[in-house]
Amino acid sequence: MNNLLPTIPVASWVESAMEWFTNQFSAFFTVIKDAGKFVMEHVTGWLISVPAIVLILLITIIAFFITGKKLGLAIFSFIGLLFIYNQGLWTQLMETTTLVLFSSVISIVIGIPIGILMSKSPVAENIIKPILDFMQTMPGFVYLIPAVAFFGIGVVPGVFASVIFALPPTVRMTNLGIRQVPKELVEAADSYGSTAGQKLWKVEIPLAKSTIMAGINQTVMLSLSMVVIASMIGSPGLGREVLTALQRTQVGNGFVAGLGLVIFAIIIDRFTQSLNKKKTV
Amino acid sequence: MEKIKIEHVSKVFGKHIPQALELVKQQKSKTAILKETGATVGVYDASFTVNEGEIFVIMGLSGSGKSTLIRLLNRLIEPTDGNIYIDGQNISTMGKEELRTVRRNKMSMVFQNFGLFPHRTLLQNTEYGLEIRGITKNERQAKAEQALANAGLLAYKDQYPSQLSGGMQQRVGLARALANDPEILLMDEAFSALDPLIRKEMQDELLELQRTLKKTILFITHDLNEALRIGDRIAIMKDGSIMQIGTGEEILSNPANDYVRTFVEDVDRSKVLTAENIMVRPIYVNVDLDGPTVALKRMREETVSLLMAVDKNRHLKGYITADDALDAAKKHEQTVHRIVQSEIVTVPPDMLLHDILGLIYNSPTPIAVVKDERLLGVLIRGVVIEALSTNEEGFAHE
Numbered sequence: 001m002n003n004l005l006p007t008i009p010v011a012s013w014v015e016s017a018m019e020w021f022t023n024q025f026s027a028f029f030t031v032i033k034d035a036g037k038f039v040m041e042h043v044t045g046w047l048i049s050v051p052a053i054v055l056i057l058l059i060t061i062i063a064f065f066i067t068g069k070k071l072g073l074a075i076f077s078f079i080g081l082l083f084i085y086n087q088g089l090w091t092q093l094m095e096t097t098t099l100v101l102f103s104s105v106i107s108i109v110i111g112i113p114i115g116i117l118m119s120k121s122p123v124a125e126n127i128i129k130p131i132l133d134f135m136q137t138m139p140g141f142v143y144l145i146p147a148v149a150f151f152g153i154g155v156v157p158g159v160f161a162s163v164i165f166a167l168p169p170t171v172r173m174t175n176l177g178i179r180q181v182p183k184e185l186v187e188a189a190d191s192y193g194s195t196a197g198q199k200l201w202k203v204e205i206p207l208a209k210s211t212i213m214a215g216i217n218q219t220v221m222l223s224l225s226m227v228v229i230a231s232m233i234g235s236p237g238l239g240r241e242v243l244t245a246l247q248r249t250q251v252g253n254g255f256v257a258g259l260g261l262v263i264f265a266i267i268i269d270r271f272t273q274s275l276n277k278k279k280t281v
Numbered sequence: 282m283e284k285i286k287i288e289h290v291s292k293v294f295g296k297h298i299p300q301a302l303e304l305v306k307q308q309k310s311k312t313a314i315l316k317e318t319g320a321t322v323g324v325y326d327a328s329f330t331v332n333e334g335e336i337f338v339i340m341g342l343s344g345s346g347k348s349t350l351i352r353l354l355n356r357l358i359e360p361t362d363g364n365i366y367i368d369g370q371n372i373s374t375m376g377k378e379e380l381r382t383v384r385r386n387k388m389s390m391v392f393q394n395f396g397l398f399p400h401r402t403l404l405q406n407t408e409y410g411l412e413i414r415g416i417t418k419n420e421r422q423a424k425a426e427q428a429l430a431n432a433g434l435l436a437y438k439d440q441y442p443s444q445l446s447g448g449m450q451q452r453v454g455l456a457r458a459l460a461n462d463p464e465i466l467l468m469d470e471a472f473s474a475l476d477p478l479i480r481k482e483m484q485d486e487l488l489e490l491q492r493t494l495k496k497t498i499l500f501i502t503h504d505l506n507e508a509l510r511i512g513d514r515i516a517i518m519k520d521g522s523i524m525q526i527g528t529g530e531e532i533l534s535n536p537a538n539d540y541v542r543t544f545v546e547d548v549d550r551s552k553v554l555t556a557e558n559i560m561v562r563p564i565y566v567n568v569d570l571d572g573p574t575v576a577l578k579r580m581r582e583e584t585v586s587l588l589m590a591v592d593k594n595r596h597l598k599g600y601i602t603a604d605d606a607l608d609a610a611k612k613h614e615q616t617v618h619r620i621v622q623s624e625i626v627t628v629p630p631d632m633l634l635h636d637i638l639g640l641i642y643n644s645p646t647p648i649a650v651v652k653d654e655r656l657l658g659v660l661i662r663g664v665v666i667e668a669l670s671t672n673e674e675g676f677a678h679e
């Protein structure tokens with residue numbers, strides 16, 4: 001077989017292309033990597049320096065108020081976080097928090113303007129939509145390959161992969177939300193002589209807000225799932241605990257770290273959702 | 282004085298625009314053109330002038346191009362061809378910046394479904410035009426509050442549009458337009474979404490407003506009665522073209538072609554007035570709530586001797602008379618259930634005046650106008666006869 005049809009050397013082509021690319025921009029990637037690492041380690045350090053119990057109480061109180069003074073989420077957050085603390089996973093939780101925070105914020109900051117651009121320009125929509133489709137059909141851990149190629153291992157490639165993985169929902173929902181603003185309201189804004197910016201800020205974004213928030217919620221959840229996977233390329237946090245337990249077949253430790261992740265996921269999901277509900281008129 | 286002038290304006294949606302325009306010239310129908318070229322003719326070769334202080338009504342069936350035409354004036358829709366002048370300025374060739382200035386200062390639009398921003402309070406809605414012009418908060422609030430006060434809605438200024446009835450929402454829509462103090466009002470089926478009685482009220486308010494403010498108003502409707510009621514002049518549109526322009530009188534007495542004739546024929550036969558056009562506000566008691574004392578009080582206030590009876594869903598149950606109510610009150614009854622009489626003539630809102638006449642002469646009580654069991658209004662003999670006589674005077678042109 002091999003004699004009849006020699007293997008096409010795709011792997012080595014890609015490798016040399018990547019090598020070229022990485023070399024060309026190596027200074028750039030190094031700066032990003034070092035700066036990113038520096039900032040994130042500081043944020044984690046700062047989070048850890050706050051006494052755990054203070055943070056737990058703070059989150060509990062916030063949970064109470066953002067759910068409209070209901071006890072459910074507050075109690076769940078309190079017990080759940082206390083459990084994670086009790087299991088000695090507090091530092092890992094803070095590391096994961098930093099990763100999720102950075103990748104979500106970056107995704108949102110990049111995603112919303114792209115979504116707005118898509119909603120305003122049919123050309124942009126036609127170009128970006130297939131790219132988003134492609135991004136979403138890829139299994140998450142494929143993104144680890146370019147991440148490692150550009151940034152090596154550590155927190156920064158983890159965030160990089162998460163941003164790519166978590167970006168699409170914010171972009172899509174921003175586009176959708178703005179397109180869904182009733183035509184008559186857009187006409188009203190135009191007929192009174194709004195500039196494009198006034199229309200966007202005073203009419204379109206407020207009316208698209210709950211749709212955009214739904215997209216942000218999905219983005220945050222996807223970032224979390226990706227930063228867990230990114231433990232494979234050296235990202236710290238709860239994900240790394242799960243990975244280590246897997247490699248050493250320590251079922252108990254794996255279970256505890258996994259449970260910690262579930263608790264964390266539920267808390268951030270409910271938090272982002274109730275922010276949305278509260279602000280809807 | 283000429284305020285608005287439109288010259289040979291056309292709008293074609295879609296591609297192959299030159300071919301489509303060529304086909305309209307050959308008198309091809311809209312559907313034929315759509316089939317052949319894929320283009321939709323919205324407006325074709327419209328020309329007219331509107332004078333300052335005039336209410337100019339554009340009338341036509343749904344899809345005839347009314348909304349497109351009015352949107353060409355402020356260029357919410359870009360014209361394919363032709364010129365549009367406002368105060369002698371050519372709107373169709375203006376740059377973005379200039380156009381924005383005109384939109385901000387010269388004209389305001391009122392929409393069929395009110396076009397209010399759901400995330401803004403009534404005050405914030407009314408301020409919108411002033412806000413985007415960069416007018417200071419104090420000044421724009423004062424102006425917006427004045428506009429709301431004129432509409433009788435100042436008390437609701439901090440509420441959101443969804444908390445108001447349709448009629449009230451459209452008053453806000455109008456207040457928002459007037460807060461800007463524009464010279465021109467563009468009203469696209471502004472009253473079409475409202476209940477018939479509210480609609481009549483709003484028409485009266487608009488006429489009253491016009492007497493004092495003297496704006497130039499372009500008003501769109503698909504309702505001939507509305508057009509005749511408020512229009513100084515009326516343009517009738519069909520498939521994007523203007524068929525005839527004239528006063529109501531001119532159009533009724535001298536229709537330009539067969540289309541206009543069939544359109545207005547109904548009026549000549551005095552068969553166009555329906556129950557909902559001539560009904561009056563019903564005075565009623567709620568049988569689930571009100572007792573005989575309340576009923577008597579209401580009769581005194583309204584100086585009537587008979588009340589309609591409805592339930593909490595405003596479904597018609599019948600009527601009660603003053604004598605029965607007095608009797609029930611003497612017996613200290615708490616509800617009016619016993620004295621509700623259910624034999625009452627009801628008609629649907631679209632019944633023609635012609636058919637109502639026979640009924641009302643034979644009915645001892647007023648006739649109730651009912652839709653889906655709900656009481657909409659009441660027909661009173663005097664009012665019906667009056668409607669009939671003005672109708673005959675106004676439209677006897679055959």
Ligand SMILES: Nc1ncnc2c1ncn2[C@@H]1O[C@H](COP(=O)(O)OP(=O)(O)O)[C@@H](O)[C@H]1O
Pocket residue numbers: 294295321322323341342343344345346347348349350
């Ligand atoms: N944006 C658009 N794209 C394509 N066709 C349109 C568009 N807007 C209106 N039309 C068409 O133009 C014609 C006139 O529509 P319109 O002005 O809304 O009529 P009206 O207000 O009298 O009901 C209709 O055939 C309609 O389908």
Ligand SMILES: [Mg+2]
Pocket residue numbers: 347348349470
């Ligand atoms: Mg229309």
